[in-house]
Amino acid sequence: MWDVDYTLLRGGGVAARAWQAAFTEVTGVDWRATPAFGGRTDMDICAEVFEVHGVTDCTPERFFVRYIELVLAAQHEFGEQGALMPGVRDVLTRLGTLPGVVQTLVTGNVPEVAAAKVAAFDLAGAFDAEVGGYGTDDSLRATLVRRSLERAEAKYGERFAPVVIGDTVHDVTAALANGAMAVGVATGSTRMADLVLAGAHAVLPDLSDVEATVRILTHPTAPPATQKRTKDS
Known part of the structure; x- marks a missing residue:
């Protein structure tokens, strides 16, 4: 059972940038604080990000749809920057x-x-x-x-x-x-x-x-x- 980030590969920050962009697009809230991502689940991180930014009208599932779209659009950058x-x-x-x-x-x-x-x-x-x-x-x-x-x-x-x-x-x-x-x-x-x-x-x-x-x-x-x-x- 392989972990991905920093075990198999490093992604060059591509996913983190997509995460921040998707958050602002979906919620309309400016990104203010970056949590510790290492070793945590996206569900856990999402809950913290919503809480820190005071977001109460969005679900992780809705956020993930846009996040995935942005990651897939930039997928080639993993190999270039990671x-x-x-x-x-x-x-x-x-x-x-x-x-x-x-x-x-x-x-x-x-x-x-x-x-x-x-x-x-x-x-x-x-x-x-x-x-x-x-x-x-x-x-x-x-x-x-x-x-x-x-x-x-x-x-x-x-x-x-x-x-x-x-x-x-x-x-x-x-x-x-x-x-x-x-x-x-x-x-x-x-x-x-x-x-x-x-x-x-x-x-x-x-x-x-x-x-x-x-x-x-x-x-x-x-x-x-x-x-x-x-x-x-």
């Missing part, structure tokens, strides 16, 4: 050759924005997006992990031992809340030490050591209740 994180393409490719491994996205982004970001770097084929967890599922990130696991097990008819890879403490705590293996990668603003303190089972500076990364992700360390493994999600 970048893949070190080792990502090679790790995804290697994992994709292994039997019993299903890769998907568990991200605070709404599904359409997550898809636009990974497609901009030709990564879409690496993931089964149908079984992902997204920012429209719930405001709590832990629920995204649970929803993804439920979708994967329903689709494949198998039990999975989930592995969550992310760059923030939110990714780690969401994994732990679901009995998943938490792998922290310090390619965002969170320090390795803080990912360790949050309880990550493994912490990497980045994914550039492909062999070590694949070895860690395919040999999960999980609590006793989830030790049995048939596939990795």
